[in-house]
Amino acid sequence: MSNSRRNSGTRPGAAGGRIQQAKLVLLGDQGVGKSSLALRFVRGQFPEHSEATVGAAFLTQTILVQGQSLKFDIWDTAGQERYHSLAPMYYRGAQAAVVVYDINNANTFNRAISWVRELRQQTAVNTVIVLAGNKADLASEHRAVPTEDARVFAEETGLIFAECSAKSGLAVNEMFMMIAHKIVGKHASPNSSQGVQLTGGEEASSSGCKC
């Protein structure tokens, strides 16, 4: 379980000569907007009528970062608790995990915290973990999770943290770009920390990991 780069082999590609691949998994409670975030990033759309995800869905998106092509293999999982036991199949070997919660629902934040704990225990030290508070467009009326609470938790646990909105598009692409920078940077020189940081969590990235 310590080889996070199992799927990150590079191969010759058209743009810039090399395409790096990265497996990314979306986790989080039911109905927090995992699929919508993925669709916003991949297609730039917000589907007004989206179907609940059963099992898992798969999407890809290739972006250019630091002069290099990076192809995200995105696994969008089902949120309901009874699918939890299947999650390891999806996050195994992932370079990045985006744990999503709904900033208007405190329960989903608690669930996100337990997802982060599980990921820290079960995945490699250098797995990029992102804590994403979705549905920020509704924050002014319905917010239930204070930004500060989430930021503090993210800093303590060494996560990238972002509040975003799949509906308005706020901070979604930026979040994925951040992940991309981190992955590409790491791949170029695994021990340096040239990735872009939002919350300065890099120094804590090895805390709490039992691998």
Next chain:
Amino acid sequence: MNHLCFYSLLMGKESKMILRWADITKLEQDNNMFLLPDSIKVSTRDASHYFSMLLHSNETFSIMEQLANLAMKQLMQEPGFQEDKSLVAKLKSVKKRRRISILRRDLDAKARSEKFRLAFQLPVTEKLDSDMECTLWAPYNKQHIGGRLYISNNFMCFASKVADLVKVTIPLRDVSVLEKIDNSVSGSLINKAILVTTKSKVNFTFSEFRNRDLVLEKLSDFISMQPIIRRYPALLSMFAGTENVEPSAADRAREAAKQHMWDLNFAEFGRGVSMYRTPETHQLVIRGIPDCYRGEMWLVFSGAVNEMATHPGYYADAVRQSQGHPSAVTEEIEKDLYRSLPEHPAFQSDHGIGALRRVLTAYAWRNPTIGYCQAMNIVASVLLLYVSEEEAFWLLTAICERLLPDYYNTKVVGALIDQGVFQDLVYEHLPALYNKLDVLGLLNMISLSWFLTIFISVMPFSCAVNILDYFFYGGAR
């Protein structure tokens, strides 16, 4: 019942062994062992044991096999729901060794009942009472067809000896007249016959019984025990005509042609639960049921119509009792109401959403071990497009409890098992594809939703409902 015990007293040395059925992973019968003729090998996760010199090796083996399977089933079902209480009680009473033959008989009966229910899509409570050889007069091709008649508490069913030639299910509640006849019908000679007339005035002639009087006696006994059922008027599907897309002329023509074929089939083979199910019916189903008959046929083929008829008022009651108790389950349902077939106008209206909410909540109330599982919302919403709320509830019940047991429980075990089987089949029949997917580690990760939504989520809607047509007709086998 839950344990396998061994006790020996050999030359004053006593040895005892107790195994839990649930821990057993493998049972093997072995006759080739040099030292231990007629032995049975029992493997558990961490050890294996040999039993030899059994008095009735074959018999013991089959009992052990069935008990182990039963234990497996209980493990999967999680305690509480659907346990066959009477059998468990009976088994508990079987303690003494000389009563092992009773145990064996009960297990055999259970296995036969299960096969019978599967073959005719009957409610899980049906127990096979008896079966006997006879012939059925097929008015549509003027022939006597040889086969077996099966009688249970609430049904009489016939299956031809030649597989799939014809199948008939007659609910005893529908029988209005039962009589002996000895003269000829339509000019052909019949022997020792019984004429069954249903309330919809359809006749079935069974003949060549070995012991006609006994059959008659049994049938009339069971019929006299049938509860009197209030008839509910057939409800029209509430979403009919809400589709925004106007079907093309070609589509309409195809529908009309299909409908015509079905009309012919109804005229010749009857309509409803006790229609003759012949290879022609099979062919028609494969070509797809026309929209106007789809809901009705789903109910008939899946047998859900029986469960609904024998539980009048159940759904209304379930809805009443399940309303107004917010819980973790209802919260999960709420989250998915607007995410079930969201493109369809029916589920953008309060009418459709309300119906879906009631069906799912009522089902969660009926069966707390399943509660609500994502995927049921999608299945239920498709059902609701073709049948009324109450009918959708019973179809969902048939799917969750008979057609796909263990699919939607808290660990989605059933679906995972089918996925495993699917993977093996791909390996066997499409090795090239298998190798490709295996390298990518994909097969397991993508196929789960196919099974859980009965392929609704991965196919164009028009194909997916055809799969459902056949799924309800042929069962999940």
